[in-house]
Amino acid sequence: MAVLAYALGSIGAGGREAAPSPSPTPSPSATLSVSDVFERVGPSVVVIQAGKSLGTGVIAADDGTVLTAYHVIKGAKDVTLRFSDGTKSKAAVTSANPKRDVATLKPQKLPEVVVPATLGGAVSVGAPVIAIGNPLGLTYSVSTGVVSGLNRSADRDSDDGDLNGLIQFDAAANPGSSGGPLLDSRGLVIGIVVSIADPGGDEAFAGIAFAVPIGAALGGDDGEGPPGEGLQI
Known part of the structure; x- marks a missing residue:
């Protein structure tokens, strides 16, 4: 059972460092509605098809670099991206860190308007969060919740x-x-x-999900915390 990863590393010993870096945090402002957040960030979200694997990514830099989970593209010979405006493009893996399960992709073709997301922000237990993704192929789905805990850990059945x-x-x-x-x-x-x-072993959502903190995904330190188990999705 696995949870995923963090820090952008390299493919093999000769891989390149990942391009994205934390964006300057905007000055404090009023909380946005969920609709406003989706309108702002939706254009930065991409659908990833990597062989038989379906996943999600987010545009993380002005050059169109896409940040995603490594297991989404692991072992795939053909990776295709679909941007929010319908633009489709093949993509190459430009950096990956299997131990932290994070990867970046370089699209061959970009949409007419590239909208990178703003990276960074403090995380605290109880704070509201919004997830955008393509669960079960239902593209650009939005869900809301709160931060339930920090510094969680999970075992993986891998090396x-x-x-x-x-x-x-x-x-x-x-x-x-x-x-x-x-x-x-x-x-x-x-x-x-x-x-x-996935306590029931049926790949059904049980109210507990995990994310790699953006700082760790961009090369920060790991944390430590209570053990857990997770299913890669």
């Missing part, structure tokens, strides 16, 4: 080791949601959705 420092939240997530942005009430990307708890 990549356990995962630490995850954000626990209760906004709905399902297969296809992985790689999508977890947002705060101002529309800032605070994490990358990676997995759900």
Whole structure:
């Protein structure tokens, strides 16, 4: 069972560093409605088809670099992106860190208007969050919840080791949601959705989901916390 990853690393020893970096945090402003957040960030979200794997990504830089979960594109020979305006493009994996389950993609073609999301933002337990993704193929779905816990960890049935420092939240997530942005009430990307708890073994959402904090996804330190289990979605 696995939760996912964080920090952008490289593919093999010769991989390049990931391009995205935390955006300057805007000055404090009033909380946005969920509709306003979706209107602001929706154009930054992409649908990822990697072989038989469906996932989500978020535009993380002005050059169109897409940030996603590594397991979404793991082993895929053909990765296709669909942007919010309908533009489709093949994409190459430009950096990846399997141990933290984060990857970046470089599209061959960009939409006419590239809208990168704003990265960064503090995270606190009880704070409202919004997730945008493509659960079960239902593209651009929005769900809301709160931060349920911080610094969670999870075991993985792989050679990549356990995962630490995850954000626990209760906004709905399902297969296809992985790689999508977890947002705060101002529309800032605070994490990358990676997995759900699956106590029944049926891949159904049980009210517990996990995200890699955006700082860790961009190369920050891991955290430590109570152990848990998660299903990669």
